[in-house]
Amino acid sequence: MTRILFVTGTDTGVGKTVVTAAFAATARGSVAVLKPAQTGVTADEPGDLQEVQRLTGVADLHEGVRLLEPLAPTTAGRRQGVVLPSVDDHARTIEKLAVDRDLVLVEGAGGLLVGLDDDGNDLADLAARLEIPFAFVVVARAGLGTLNHTGLTVEALRARGLPIAGLVVGSWPAEPELAERCNLEDLPATTGVPVIGRIPAGAGELEREAFVAAAASWFE
Ligand SMILES: Nc1ncnc2c1ncn2[C@@H]1O[C@H](COP(=O)(O)OP(=O)(O)OP(=O)(O)O)[C@@H](O)[C@H]1O
Numbered sequence: 001m002t003r004i005l006f007v008t009g010t011d012t013g014v015g016k017t018v019v020t021a022a023f024a025a026t027a028r029g030s031v032a033v034l035k036p037a038q039t040g041v042t043a044d045e046p047g048d049l050q051e052v053q054r055l056t057g058v059a060d061l062h063e064g065v066r067l068l069e070p071l072a073p074t075t076a077g078r079r080q081g082v083v084l085p086s087v088d089d090h091a092r093t094i095e096k097l098a099v100d101r102d103l104v105l106v107e108g109a110g111g112l113l114v115g116l117d118d119d120g121n122d123l124a125d126l127a128a129r130l131e132i133p134f135a136f137v138v139v140a141r142a143g144l145g146t147l148n149h150t151g152l153t154v155e156a157l158r159a160r161g162l163p164i165a166g167l168v169v170g171s172w173p174a175e176p177e178l179a180e181r182c183n184l185e186d187l188p189a190t191t192g193v194p195v196i197g198r199i200p201a202g203a204g205e206l207e208r209e210a211f212v213a214a215a216a217s218w219f220e
C-alpha cells in the first residue's frame with residue numbers, strides 16, 4: 001500500500017527538506033515528492049525539490065506553485081498577484097500520485113498552520129481532505145525551546161485527529177557536550193510521540209552518494 005507522509009515542522013528552517021530527502025533516500029520502491037507551495041526562489045533557482053533531487057537522485061518531483069519572495073505562501077502570492085492552487089488541487093495531486101507510487105512525501109511550507117491557499121487552508125486542512133491513509137512526521141529542532149514548539153505542533157495535529165508517525169530531529173549536534181544538553185528523552189516524554197530519526201548536523205552538505213549511503217542509519 002502506498003505510504004503518504006506529510007513532513008511538517010515546528011518552524012521554517014528546521015530541516016524539513018533534509019528530512020524529506022532522508023525519507024526519499026531510504027524508501028523501498030518508487031517515491032514521489034510534492035511541495036505544494038515553494039516560496040523564496042526565482043524560476044531558475046533550485047527550490048526544496050531540487051535540493052531533494054541533489055541529495056538523493058529522486059526525480060519524481062511536483063511543485064504546486066513557486067513564488068518569489070521568502071514569505072508565507074499566502075503573503076507572497078498576494079504581493080505577487082498570483083492565485084494559489086487550492087488544497088483540494090493538492091489533495092487530488094497526492095491521490096493521483098498514490099495510484100502507482102510506493103511512497104508520496106509532502107513537504108509543507110514553514111510550520112503546520114501556515115496557509116497554503118487563498119482560503120487560508122493549511123497542511124492540516126490538506127491532509128484532512130485525503131480519502132486515503134496518511135501520517136505526519138514532525139521535524140523538530142534539537143536545542144532549547146524545542147519541547148514547547150514540538151508539543152504545540154503535536155497538540156495541533158492531535159486536535160485535528162491527524163495521525164503522527166513520529167518526530168525527527170532535523171539537525172543533531174555532533175559535539176557530545178551540545179548533544180547531551182538536548183534532552184532527547186524529554187521530547188517523547190512531553191509529546192507522547194517517539195523520536196524516529198535524528199539527522200546529523202552537516203548532512204545537508206553531503207554529496208549524494210554519501211547522503212544516500214548514510215540515510216538509513218539516521219532512523220531508529
Ligand atoms: N542536518 C542538516 N545538515 C546540514 N544542514 C542542514 C541540516 N538541517 C538543516 N540544514 C540546513 O538548514 C537550512 C534550513 O533547512 P531546511 O531547508 O531543510 O529547512 P526547512 O524546514 O525545509 O525550511 P522551509 O520551511 O523553508 O522549507 C538549510 O540551509 C539546510 O541546508
Ligand SMILES: C[C@H](N)[C@H](N)CCCCCC(=O)O
Nearest residue numbers: 012039040070071072109110
Ligand atoms: C521562506 C521560508 N523559507 C519558507 N519557504 C516559508 C516559511 C513561511 C513561514 C510563515 C510563518 O510561520 O510566519
Ligand SMILES: [Mg+2]
Nearest residue numbers: 016017048107
Ligand atoms: Mg524546506
